[in-house]
Amino acid sequence: MKIPHVWRRLRRSLRSTTPARAGAAVVILLGALVTAGTAAGPAQAATQGPCDLYAAGGTPCVAAHSTTRALYGSYNGPLYQVRRASDGSTADIGLLAAGGYANAAAQDSFCSGTSCVITVIYDQSGKGNNLTQAPGGGAAPNPDNLANATSAPVTVGGHAAYGVFIPQGTGYRDDHTNGIATGDQPEGMYAVLDGSHYNGGCCFDYGNAETTNHDDGNGTMEAIYFGNIKVWGYGSGNGPWVMADQENGLFSGVNAGYNANDPSVNDRFLTAIVKGGPNQWAIRSGNAQSGGLATDYSGPRPNVNGYNPMHKEGAIILGIGGDNSNGAAGTFYEGVMTSGYPSDATENAVQANITAAGYTTSTSAGATGELHAVGAGKCLDVPNASTTAGTQVQIYDCWGGTNQTWTHTSSDQLTVYSGSSQLCLDASGKGTTNGTKVVVWTCNGQSNQQWHLNGDGSITGVQSGLCLDVTGAATANGTLAQLWTCSGQSNQKWSLG
Structure with a gap:
């Protein structure tokens, strides 16, 4: 003792x-x-x-x-x-x-x-x-x-x-x-x-x-x-x-x-x-x-x-x-x-x-950096630094741009600056089923924009309980992100910073 x-x-x-x-x-x-x-x-x-x-x-x-x-x-x-x-x-x-x-x-x-x-x-x-x-x-x-x-x-x-x-x-x-x-x-x-x-x-x-x-x-x-x-x-x-x-x-x-x-x-x-x-x-x-x-x-x-x-x-x-x-x-x-x-x-x-x-939880509020897709060796990316709400995020070669720099806030949001706009990672349409698109959207504080960064490297949506997932466990640039039942596989492992 x-x-x-x-x-x-x-x-x-x-x-x-x-x-x-x-x-x-x-x-x-x-x-x-x-x-x-x-x-x-x-x-x-x-x-x-x-x-x-x-x-x-x-x-x-x-x-x-x-x-x-x-x-x-x-x-x-x-x-x-x-x-x-x-x-x-x-x-x-x-x-x-x-x-x-x-x-x-x-x-x-x-x-x-x-x-x-x-x-x-x-x-x-x-x-x-x-x-x-x-x-x-x-x-x-x-x-x-x-x-x-x-x-x-x-x-x-x-x-x-x-x-x-x-x-x-x-x-x-x-x-x-x-x-x-x-x-x-x-x-x-x-x-x-x-x-x-x-x-x-x-x-x-x-x-x-x-x-x-x-x-x-x-x-x-x-x-x-x-x-x-x-x-x-x-x-x-x-x-x-x-x-x-x-x-x-x-x-x-x-x-x-x-x-x-x-x-x-x-x-x-x-x-x-x-x-x-x-x-x-x-x-x-x-x-x-x-x-x-x-x-x-x-x-x-x-x-x-x-x-x-x-x-x-x-x-x-x-x-x-x-x-x-x-x-x-x-x-x-x-x-x-x-x-x-x-x-x-x-x-x-x-x-x-x-x-x-x-x-x-493993990642404290205020942590900022690239969100690395561990299984693919790439980063979560807003395509072409789009400022359009509803743009589905992807994985892409890490290069340090603002559209790849994410902040985990005290309210469990994941925010990103794309162009000059601050946007939030969002479960499209408040979806709770496998295959729901993960997009960027104007921050609104709702639970489909809240994410738990967990000790095992997974990121779960507060509303759905599903994991942030690289579609099909692919590793190519442009592979889209989605929600999927948590499996513990490498395409659901992430590292912020």
Whole structure:
């Protein structure tokens, strides 16, 4: 345990965060110390995970899901299962070491040359609350899609991993759970999400839902919601917001409606928390890379019939609403559900554990240079320095021109100066299917112009989850770029700078 290193890191984190998100310094120090050592060695793990901290606080995990890391210091089982398209075979993806990080290389090897979907997200708590393909429900009668296994590459603790990328129509569920709160029983939950991937659809949730897959009335759910829908509750700014889905309402505060204290949050990695007990519930949120948690709401239940007492049913959902409303989008990395109402101090320690885990992307905002197509040995190029919106980009011999010089911005745009015009890399027509053209367009801040530059060299579109791809793996000048299912092949590897 490298305590001096952790102490220096903690002091920098506390100096760089606002008081509202600083949390309790003593508790954060405790959480940081028990997670020290994440950078020591190729597979070194935290000595404790979030669920060890919840247990120490008297509110043990009853479900623990992650595709990126162990959530207990001693866990050494599978994190998730993938199924490949070529032959329908499945494989469990485990850890590099007990209590450590996902063995992404095992997935890469198993899925090489084909595509894979995530079929199971295993419960690490030992209670068997595994998440699998969501069946049809009242809002959408057919089973939901499964997530592409490579659409959310990420780096955690210096190790490659994959999150769960959920576009519209995709969702996971467990209707037959063990130990999840029912009725008015107290519980807590957190999720680490991609704060830049969201929409205004209903409903990107993680948490407690109906076992019937239908809307069973007020108070039959208690789940984390993330997005910018304003049909029910909403917070300050334009969103997105962390809110609570308590059925027939997304609540940002005591009632459906506006809560000025629930801020818009768009941290690249976001910690979202909801907890609830008899006539008491809270929302908390924070940056999953640094700093503490803010309390966005803490108070009584909605003063509408059905919410006090609650009527929770104890299913678990991910990416959908309780009645299988599947019009939302988001990305999930890890999350848990607890028995009992966790204290703020326990959650502060968990937040310190999350920030110490080291979620990151490989290329920082502000990086500028040629965008090299690794497999072709050429550069991403705006043909003839065109200033026409909709021009499809290509690969071409690198020569250092402005039409080959790209900047990765803090809002995940890739900008280029072509002629005298600044343009953005854009998924044409907001396409989300294989073969969608990748073009330049006037910058507008929409999600089809946001790109994640990942630790494995891939570049994924935030809206689609597909990879920036050199068509046909060709190497000739003038070969066009497109979106395609991430495959790990060299024609989807890029280097900026």
